[in-house]
Structures are given as structure tokens and as C-alpha cells.
Amino acid sequence: MNALSLIWANLFRKKVRTFLTLFSILVAFLLFTLLRTVAGAFGGDIDIAGVDRLQVSPKYSIIDLMPVTHMNEMRQLEGVEEVVHSTWFGGNYQGVNNFFPKFPVQPRAYFEMYPEFVIDPAQLDEFERNRLGAVAPQLLADNFGWQVGDRIPIEGDIWMQDDGSRLWEFELVGTYTSTNEDNAFNGFLINFDYFEEARPDQTEGLVGWFIVRVTNPDEAAEVAAQIDELFENSMSPTRSATEAEALRQFANQVGDIGLMMNGILSAVFFTILLLTANTMTQAFRERVPELAVLKTLGFTDLSVASIVLAESLLLCILGGAMGIGIAVVVSNAISPQIATFAGSFNLETTTILAGFAIAALLGVVVGLSPAISARRLQIVEALRK
Amino acid sequence: MAIVELSNVAKKFTKGKEVVEVLDQIDLEVEDGDFLALMGPSGSGKTTLLNLIGGIDQPTAGSIKVAGQELNGLSSKKLAKWRSENIGFIFQFYNLLPVLNAQRNVELPLLLTKLSGKQRQNNAAVALEIVGLADRAKHKPGELSGGQQQRVAIARAIVADPKILVCDEPTGDLDRDTADEILSLLELLNTEHGKTIIMVTHDPKAATHAKHTLHLDKGRLVQEVA
Numbered sequence A: 001m002n003a004l005s006l007i008w009a010n011l012f013r014k015k016v017r018t019f020l021t022l023f024s025i026l027v028a029f030l031l032f033t034l035l036r037t038v039a040g041a042f043g044g045d046i047d048i049a050g051v052d053r054l055q056v057s058p059k060y061s062i063i064d065l066m067p068v069t070h071m072n073e074m075r076q077l078e079g080v081e082e083v084v085h086s087t088w089f090g091g092n093y094q095g096v097n098n099f100f101p102k103f104p105v106q107p108r109a110y111f112e113m114y115p116e117f118v119i120d121p122a123q124l125d126e127f128e129r130n131r132l133g134a135v136a137p138q139l140l141a142d143n144f145g146w147q148v149g150d151r152i153p154i155e156g157d158i159w160m161q162d163d164g165s166r167l168w169e170f171e172l173v174g175t176y177t178s179t180n181e182d183n184a185f186n187g188f189l190i191n192f193d194y195f196e197e198a199r200p201d202q203t204e205g206l207v208g209w210f211i212v213r214v215t216n217p218d219e220a221a222e223v224a225a226q227i228d229e230l231f232e233n234s235m236s237p238t239r240s241a242t243e244a245e246a247l248r249q250f251a252n253q254v255g256d257i258g259l260m261m262n263g264i265l266s267a268v269f270f271t272i273l274l275l276t277a278n279t280m281t282q283a284f285r286e287r288v289p290e291l292a293v294l295k296t297l298g299f300t301d302l303s304v305a306s307i308v309l310a311e312s313l314l315l316c317i318l319g320g321a322m323g324i325g326i327a328v329v330v331s332n333a334i335s336p337q338i339a340t341f342a343g344s345f346n347l348e349t350t351t352i353l354a355g356f357a358i359a360a361l362l363g364v365v366v367g368l369s370p371a372i373s374a375r376r377l378q379i380v381e382a383l384r385k
Numbered sequence B: 001m002a003i004v005e006l007s008n009v010a011k012k013f014t015k016g017k018e019v020v021e022v023l024d025q026i027d028l029e030v031e032d033g034d035f036l037a038l039m040g041p042s043g044s045g046k047t048t049l050l051n052l053i054g055g056i057d058q059p060t061a062g063s064i065k066v067a068g069q070e071l072n073g074l075s076s077k078k079l080a081k082w083r084s085e086n087i088g089f090i091f092q093f094y095n096l097l098p099v100l101n102a103q104r105n106v107e108l109p110l111l112l113t114k115l116s117g118k119q120r121q122n123n124a125a126v127a128l129e130i131v132g133l134a135d136r137a138k139h140k141p142g143e144l145s146g147g148q149q150q151r152v153a154i155a156r157a158i159v160a161d162p163k164i165l166v167c168d169e170p171t172g173d174l175d176r177d178t179a180d181e182i183l184s185l186l187e188l189l190n191t192e193h194g195k196t197i198i199m200v201t202h203d204p205k206a207a208t209h210a211k212h213t214l215h216l217d218k219g220r221l222v223q224e225v226a
Helices: A005-009 A015-048 A068-077 A105-114 A120-131 A136-144 A193-196 A215-231 A243-254 A255-287 A288-299 A301-342 A351-376 A379-384 B045-055 B074-084 B102-112 B117-128 B146-158 B176-191
Strands: A051-059 A081-086 A102-105 A117-118 A133-137 A151-155 A168-177 A188-191 A211-214 A238-242 B001-015 B018-031 B035-039 B059-067 B087-089 B164-168 B198-199 B213-219 B220-225
Touching: A005 A301, A005 B102, A015 A255, A015 A351, A051 A215, A051 A243, A068 A081, A068 A151, A068 A211, A068 A215, A081 A102, A081 A105, A081 A215, A102 A105, A105 A120, A105 A188, A117 A120, A120 A133, A120 A168, A120 A188, A133 B059, A136 A168, A151 A211, A188 A193, A193 B045, A211 A215, A211 B035, A238 A243, A255 A288, A255 A301, A255 A351, A288 A301, A288 A379, A288 B074, A288 B087, A288 B102, A301 A351, A301 B074, B001 B045, B001 B198, B018 B045, B018 B198, B035 B045, B035 B176, B045 B059, B045 B164, B045 B198, B074 B087, B074 B102, B087 B146, B102 B117, B102 B146, B117 B146, B164 B176, B176 B198
Parallel strands: A102 A188, A133 A168, B035 B198, B035 B213, B087 B164, B164 B198
Antiparallel strands: A051 A211, A051 A238, A081 A211, A117 A168, A133 A188, A151 A168, B001 B018, B001 B059, B213 B220
16 A cells, blocks of 8 residues: 555545546536637637738628729739638538538639648639539548539528529539648638629629738738728728738627637636535545544644645546546547538647646645645544544 | 653643643653553543653643653654654544555554555554454455454554554443453553553453553542552
């Protein structure tokens, strides 16, 4: 026997209580790890998006549209190297549960704007040539088992065709990958020419937003200001920002993801703190005479306090490790599904380390009070209890 | 040679505004190898005196020297170390750790030594052998009778080979036959293993196993019975 086996034995004195507490801690850390990863999935693109690109969106609402002619005016500005446009298509593939973003784009110009997206040149040629053509991220195609040549039916929810039909059918002419794993950008890309031709006449010439490549990334802020100034008094004023900022603003349409995650996690950890503290306090009270016996045998005040604190640490770290371990398995399992609409979904090492650090901190906070009480325990008084 | 020397020891408790004198003007010497029974009515101060000798309580006044060590003024840490090396405790209600089996309960005091895990196991096995419980080593206290639990407690008390055993009503929770077995075991430890034993008891029959008996009444030693 050693000190660890004494601590272990004490920890499982009341097995049901310990397992329930362990389970609570496990759930808390499972939530922590997954929610932090979800927040990372939303924030991941924000961190990596290039600052040499600006996104020019409608000033007042992301659902507004802007005239495609803005592109030509922007190209005249000093510091603007190239401009492409994109539009939110919406729509459902085989029901509402198979969500993935879809964008009508100018095939060649779009891929030139995003050199990190790699497509076979022949497939890009076909995408440009075939007005019904569409290309999908490889990950998305794998997920749905699509092959080049497949017909992909999309039921429009925002966009219907000029003849009133909601059914859009595209031909998959290629797939693309990303050289940046964290910027998979899983858009299903549609040939804009077909979209433009088929949609109702009154919306022709309107697009959702522009992506602008600036000549000098250091002057991106100035260029953004120039663009917004240019359209300030037009029918469609703009709001320009780096892609990172634009994505952040988009995420904030739902709410402040980070704040929401932190709010949920704070509530979870506060509850766990109370629950575990209650367990440890109860466990301490139940064996005050036993701790006194340890002191009688010659264990010092500090060593008895350390035993109590170590139990708390072990409980929290064990629960935390189990929760984090399950989160690793779960995130690996669901990563491909999540990645189809949220970009990357990678469990970061820093999240795991933060989880263990929080587990240790929780153990110390929860165990400190019983440990101090154990240290102060007077043998004679405690033996009478 | 005296292994325990108490000089003018007093112990007072404050209970609210009332000061209770538990022990007063105690002078006592216990010879090395003695087996002393401390008797007296409830509240006479027997257990308090035992606690002072065992170094788990401090006197209000007076001097206590046990196993060559003056206990007054020792820090809590030094006192703990001293206890682990010199005193074995045996309680009325055994005070074993219910989560550990007999073997591990006996090993507990050895965690404070520098012995290896293997040596600790061997020593604990020897101690259990001495008290006749080698075959119950893997049983937890809840699976043992009262007499067996007290034997485990005795094994725990002797495993670190202390000079002195302090026993607080060691047979108080046992039936007559079992009590006799435990007392015989204590006698054996005294005569064969040279342990100095100081035992608090209410039971005159238990006291007959001791070499000497002292009586306490209202916190004072009143007579010695040969």
C-alpha cells in the first residue's frame, strides 16, 4: 500500500456518491470541451481568413442585395486589385437536415480569389462552361457519396426560378480541396450565370456581397473606408471589413457565440463546483475520527490535509479526464458532419490542456476548505465524534 | 528506569465560562517494561491522562517526559513524528479505517517510515501473525468480529515497534471471553516483546492482567493497588 492507494480507497468509500459526482464532472468537462470546440469552429475561420481580402456587405442587413455594378466602381479605386461577388442561395438538399452553404459564384474569378482552394483545371473549365455546373468541397461530396456527373437537386427556399419552380438541379462537375485544413470553406459553388438567368427578372443584377483583394494588406483599412465612402449616398450603401471581421459579424447575427458558450460553461462549472464541494465536505465530515486516527498514528497536520486535498484533486482530474476523453472520441466522430457547415471542427490541444487545468483548479477550490479543516483538526476532540 | 515521567501535571478545560479541572497535581513514573492499569470512575481524567502520555493532548501545566523526550513545547510536526516512533495506540472502538483491509490498516503507520513497499507488507504480515490474524489479512474491518478488529488494531499499534502501548478501554466493547483473549495478548506483548503498556479500564478483572494499578478520582491519583 502507498499513499495513493489510501487516497483511492477513501475516494470510493461511498461508491454511488463518488460515481454520481464523477459523472457530473465528466458531463461538465464533456460540455466544456465540445462547446469550446464549437466556439473554435465558428472562430476558426475568423482567425485564419486573409487580411489581403475584404468583404463588402450591405450596410444595414445581410439579407439585403446590392447591384453587381458596384464591382466595376470598386475596381476603379486605388488599392483594389480584384473583386468577385457571391450570394447566399439557401435551399435544402433532401430535407432541412442536410444543411450546407451554397453560393452562386463566377467560377474562374472565384477560384482565383481563393488560391487556397484547389480544383482540377479541367473541372474548373467544365464548371465555367457548363451553366448547370456546380462544384463541391471534397469533404461534402464524400459525406453525401456524390460522384462527378451526379445531379444534385436543391429545393429553393429563398430563391425560386422565374417560372415559379422551387426545384433547382445542378450537375456536379468537380470537387475542390483546401490547402488550409482550417479553412475548408465548405461552400457548394453554383455557376452564377445559370442562377442569374433562371431567377426572377426583378432580382437580376443583384448579389449578396463582394470579396475584394487589396493590393497592399497594410492599407486594407483605408481601402475599406474608401469603398464605403464611395457608396455612402447610393441606394445600396456598403459595410466593408476584413473577412475575419465580416465572419465575426455574421456569427454575431446569431448572437455572441463566445459569450453564449462562456455563459453556459460558467453556469455548468458553478453548479459542479457546488455539487463537488458538497460531496467533499460531506466526505470530510463523515470521517473526522478517521483523520484524527491518522494524526494519532503520526501523520502530520500537513500530510492529513494533503490527503484530503489529493482526494478532491483526484476526483476532479479523473472526472475531467473522462469527460475530455469522451469529447475527443465524440469530436472525431462528428467532425466530418460539423465541418460540412461550420468549416473546421478540430479539438485543439490548448482546449484539452485548458480542460485539465480547470479540472485541477476545481479540485483545489473544492478541496481547500476540507483540507484546511483537516489540518486544524484537534485529535482529542475529533476522536470523540 | 522510568520511561514515563509526569511532574505536577494539570489539565483544565474551559466550558463556556466554567473552568473544569480534569487533572491536578499529577506526579507519575512508569518504569520501562511495566504494564500499568489506570482505573477510576467516569470523568476522573483517565483518558485525558492517557492522551497526555500519548502526546495527543497538551497539559495546562507541568512537565511530561516520555521515552526520554520532553513533550512540552514540541511542535505539532515533531510531536507527530515522535508519536509515530514511540507510541502505539489501541482504542475502545478499534478505530480502523473501514475502506482498508486488515493488512493495509496495519501497514498505515509504516507509510511514515522509509521502508520499501515489500518490507512494509512483510512487517504488517508479521504483526498480524503475532496477533493470530494472518488468515484474515485481506478482510475489511466490517467483515471481522469485534475481537478480531481489536487484534488488527493491536497489530497496527505494534507494527512500527514502538516502546509504549497506550490502550484506552481496549476491552470495553468486547464480551468477557474475547476481552480475556485481548488482555492475554497484551500481557504477551508486555512480557515477551517488552512493550510498556498503559491501559485505561473500568473493568477490575481487566486490571488484574496489569502489573500495577493506579486509581484516579476527580483528577487526582489516589492510591496504588499492588
